[in-house]
Amino acid sequence: MFKWEKLGNVFDPKNQYDRSWMHEFAQSPSAVVFENYVRVYFCARPKPNPDGMYLSYLAYIDLDRKNLLNVVNVCKEPALKLGAHGTFDEFGTNPISVIRDGDEVRVYYAGITRCESVPFNAAIGMAISRDDGDSFVRMGDGPVLSYSPDEPFLLGSPRARKFGKRWFLWYVSGKTWLRTEGKPEPIYKIRMASSDDGINWVKQGRDLLEDRLGEHECQACPDVIYRNGNYHMFFCYRYSHNYKNQEGGYRIGYAFSNDMVNWQRCDKKAGLEVSETGWDAQMVNYPHVFMLDDETYMLYQGNEMGRTGIGLAKMLSPRDWSLN
């Protein structure tokens, strides 16, 4: 089992009074390491409209590389504009995954659109930064990963990695919308695609993980790193209903694979649980694991799907990533 030391809540967007577009929420943290700081990208929201509907923007903070709890910079403007009228990302770019590739920095994001019969739909877009990650321009007006016969809607929660020369994208695909007394609720599962250029993707076409909470389990944010001969996936999962409270809310799960095809799920090993009290006592979700100066860290979001901001944990053991 992995052992983590929680270092605390590194950023709560509610303190950013001078940025109306960053009123609350810091969701799906994703790190890029720079010489003197670690840039943590996330999704921030302005106040909702009168119908309670939110927009969501790409944002970032810079953490002092010598003391990651010290926020040295908060971006002034959204790092990526929303899409044009009628496009897949008109109402939000959330969640996100940011990755450096040579001189470029790329963001893969779930573009959010609003629908009549269901509240929203999503497809995965990509935008590129050529100014070291300060601002991003979308590759096209449409998505890089879109719907297909067995992935009918809700392609989201992307996490991109590059192993060797090949690009890998873990993401979720919607299975069904459940009719409820309120708004319909979606079910989605973790899948994978790969690519030579990060633009043209080949879908593997299958759900990767067995369900632990039954067929209506929702799985999200599959964050994968390669260590000691295995691919290690941290993700989050929840029930389809009553997930906004402590009992049904997101938890962080874990699976591993040596071939990226067969995954063995073993949530007990994940090792990052909700706290007794405080900002991450109801839920822990949207994990992102990164290496820095010989240490392994996990960024994650806390209660109310990240309304309370982003936390950081440091891995204590096993240092060799053995699975025993």
Next chain:
Amino acid sequence: MKWKKLGKIFDPAGHQFPMDSAGFAQSPQALVLDDRVRVYFSTRERDRTGKYLSHVAFVDFDRCMKYILGTSRQQVIELGGLGCFDEHGIFPVNMLRDGNRVLAYTTGWNRKVSVSADAAIGLAISHDQGLTFKKYGSGPVMAAALNEPFLIGDAFVAKYDDDYHMWYIFGTRWTQHSEAEQLERVYKIAHAVSSDGINWRRDGRPIIPDKLNINECQALPTVIKLDTLYHMYFCYREAHGFRNQSDKAYRIGYAYSTDLINWVRDDEQAGIDVSTDGWDSQMQCYPHVFECEGNVYMLYNGNDFGRNGFGLAVLDR
């Protein structure tokens, strides 16, 4: 080439179809069977909100296109489930005989909030001569892509040598003529190739040059090979004012190609135009060209986008 008009051959008012409460017989497309020509089209139902849902229906003609033999008695292709791309209608549908199967390429519609709707192309397969269909998955085979951001539809599929060729349209922008008017869509004709009819490689660009202006809307391509030349008929219109101003409404355009890739647009050679009066005097749209018993026919809609049925013309060679 010149077309000889044979008149309006089908009016939905005289028939009752399942899920048909509002009339319409839009975008007629033929499946030529051994003993009949089955003409599919989309009819419309009003749902509880007063908005339209399009449904696939068909009418059978004899192989000389003179007599109606019967009509569909049940829903031909079901609409999609909650949140699916074809939840709010299927219009149009294109049929391809492929061995013992019939492949139906559907344009599925789903309603949006900031714009009226989006669309994608689905596939359904029949093993009983086009009577009933089973969908190939609940999602589309052709959805929005990097440079084709929305409104993927109007597929026409033909098989040449071992490849499936699809001509279709994709949306390029939503445009607003004035503050008082709703957003209107602009779309262009494109092309894709497939070895299995399911996985498509797209050219990713419009293939027919604009004639009117950058906001010209091009729709419903249909392609036929006669001798050594490929002929494409389609319809085109202005982006605004097209519903009630005849000079901005759909007309039938034409292009030809020797290689299925490069097309020369030459609307003067379409050989068919609106009538001086009558059912197709205001607009002509949704052409579909097919061969039967040595004749080349064009099915098409007239005024009001096919509210009152469809007509037929025969190529006068």
